Amino acid sequence: MKRIAMGWVALVIAGLIAPFLVYPVFVMKVLCFALFACAFNLLLGYTGLLSFGHAAFLGSAGYIAGHTIKVLGFPPELGILAGTATAAVLGYVFGSLAIRRSGIYFAMITLALAQMVFFLALQMPFTGGEDGLQGVPRGMLFGVIDLRETMNMYYFVFAVFMIGFWIIYRAVHSPFGQVLKAIRENEPRAISLGYAVDKYKLLAFVLSAALSGLAGATKTLVFQLASLTDVHWHMSGEVVLMTLLGGMGTVFGPVVGAAVVMTLQNYGAEIGEWVTVLTGAIFVVCVLAFRRGIVGELAALFPVRKP
Amino acid sequence: MESSGDYILETRNLTKEFKGFVAVSDVNLRVKRGTIHALIGPNGAGKTTVFNLLTRFLPVTGGAIFYRGHDITHEKPAQVARRGIVRSFQISAVFPHLTVLENVRIALQRRLGTSFHFWKSERTLEVLNDQAHELLEAVGLREFADYVTVELPYGRKRALEIATTLAMDPELMLLDEPTQGMGHEDVDRVKELIKKVAANRTVLMVEHNMHVVSDISDVITVLARGSVLAEGSYGEVSGRPEVIEAYLGTAHA
Numbered sequence A: 001m002k003r004i005a006m007g008w009v010a011l012v013i014a015g016l017i018a019p020f021l022v023y024p025v026f027v028m029k030v031l032c033f034a035l036f037a038c039a040f041n042l043l044l045g046y047t048g049l050l051s052f053g054h055a056a057f058l059g060s061a062g063y064i065a066g067h068t069i070k071v072l073g074f075p076p077e078l079g080i081l082a083g084t085a086t087a088a089v090l091g092y093v094f095g096s097l098a099i100r101r102s103g104i105y106f107a108m109i110t111l112a113l114a115q116m117v118f119f120l121a122l123q124m125p126f127t128g129g130e131d132g133l134q135g136v137p138r139g140m141l142f143g144v145i146d147l148r149e150t151m152n153m154y155y156f157v158f159a160v161f162m163i164g165f166w167i168i169y170r171a172v173h174s175p176f177g178q179v180l181k182a183i184r185e186n187e188p189r190a191i192s193l194g195y196a197v198d199k200y201k202l203l204a205f206v207l208s209a210a211l212s213g214l215a216g217a218t219k220t221l222v223f224q225l226a227s228l229t230d231v232h233w234h235m236s237g238e239v240v241l242m243t244l245l246g247g248m249g250t251v252f253g254p255v256v257g258a259a260v261v262m263t264l265q266n267y268g269a270e271i272g273e274w275v276t277v278l279t280g281a282i283f284v285v286c287v288l289a290f291r292r293g294i295v296g297e298l299a300a301l302f303p304v305r306k307p
Numbered sequence B: 001m002e003s004s005g006d007y008i009l010e011t012r013n014l015t016k017e018f019k020g021f022v023a024v025s026d027v028n029l030r031v032k033r034g035t036i037h038a039l040i041g042p043n044g045a046g047k048t049t050v051f052n053l054l055t056r057f058l059p060v061t062g063g064a065i066f067y068r069g070h071d072i073t074h075e076k077p078a079q080v081a082r083r084g085i086v087r088s089f090q091i092s093a094v095f096p097h098l099t100v101l102e103n104v105r106i107a108l109q110r111r112l113g114t115s116f117h118f119w120k121s122e123r124t125l126e127v128l129n130d131q132a133h134e135l136l137e138a139v140g141l142r143e144f145a146d147y148v149t150v151e152l153p154y155g156r157k158r159a160l161e162i163a164t165t166l167a168m169d170p171e172l173m174l175l176d177e178p179t180q181g182m183g184h185e186d187v188d189r190v191k192e193l194i195k196k197v198a199a200n201r202t203v204l205m206v207e208h209n210m211h212v213v214s215d216i217s218d219v220i221t222v223l224a225r226g227s228v229l230a231e232g233s234y235g236e237v238s239g240r241p242e243v244i245e246a247y248l249g250t251a252h253a
């Protein structure tokens, strides 16, 4: 418990000072992906479900937020809510169809559904197809805070991240979270204790999708752009990578994983296309040598003393 | 049909086929309320399959299952569990990366009605701790409460499984080889425990250890190749030539 508290303090301090040390837009990007990976981890790390279609939630929420803000004139906070709600509804649909199967079949169903979303995003006129939905105005938050100011935008993104992160943390450490862990650990046993496990999985799926949507909608506001990249299956793979690299089933792992992957992509851009190979190599080494991920391995190095 | 009042569980012509292979064939099982009923038989006789059918983990091919007079043949497994039929598994069924206390609490927490409340702190579950500790005490695990379950020795894990099953306060407890893989001392402890908890509930157990079976069971049903071969008290059943043959037959195979 102590360690978790230290982690929180470190996270808040890092978040507050980061924009003075690093390019703020980059930190915002990291925060959006960190939230995305944490939301994904709720499903993979704490429920034991591997979705291969999470880009659909990130991306569609981005489009809806972009469209409602740019075309319908929503204020930023409402646009983000609209995006998040869309992802939640989509999550309900995906979840209802996919949770009847497990393992590879579950992953394949989520992938297939996400491909359908990708196709829709490519075809529908409001998304801008290949060009994406550009020029989304950041606007005034709650009518008073001007998000065109980079620092205002940054602290807004940081607040969104902290809220999302806190919701995930709370869900993991709640009566509901206990049941999720039980399902992950031994599903037949959980059933034999009277839990209708599909309902719990579905709620976890919807929560995960909604928070992924929150990340995607916020990201659209940061870059003033919603594009096909975020609904592409690459993105579904990338979030798996971030989560495993950082440590699935750990509270802070996905944050670290997202930061590492983003840093590699950003600062490794000088080596061009080879960055994909580098990321891939790191991933392979990580999975082979450090199965628990960065945070998982660190935690194992310094175990909590037995009571 | 006679009154089912005395019998908590009845099956009629229960049958299970796996792709043409009949694993359970026309089994009519009647479990009397308040007894310890043993289900025995050689390896592969279909005992675990019967358990899977009773708890609805497998769909039946034919026949019907009645629990307290209700036809539960087509209910969902979680629903059957909530009715009061709770099973253990042949292979130890614990939640390995939760603590011992949390394992028991999972079974208790459903009653609070907050199991979908993802916005509440897990501290709200602490009201269950006393009860959980009592259950752990009953199986001799009190001092292990804060251990991560994976660290327990095998015998202790099985004891934890019984504590978790008990936490459901089941009316009918199905135990699949509760003493399998245990040392002498553990076997005796679990045996006494089963006897104790059977005081106010019904137990149906699969068990290979004949000492345990003869010491504590009231009725024994012998299953061989999916069919009931014999039924009665230990004395009645153990002397029957067909029973001896069924056991020897597989020993030679």
Ligand SMILES: Nc1ncnc2c1ncn2[C@@H]1O[C@H](COP(=O)(O)OP(=O)(O)OP(=O)(O)O)[C@@H](O)[C@H]1O
Residues within 6 Å of the ligand: B018, B023, B041, B042, B043, B044, B045, B046, B047, B048, B049, B050, B090
């Ligand atoms: N899911 C399944 N699919 C196909 N065959 C199965 C399945 N489950 C069990 N069987 C077969 O049914 C038969 C009965 O198996 P079961 O596990 O019920 O035996 P058992 O009496 O519990 O044996 P043991 O004492 O070894 O635990 C075996 O031949 C087994 O191979």
Ligand SMILES: [Mg+2]
Residues within 6 Å of the ligand: B047, B048, B049, B090
């Ligand atoms: Mg068996």
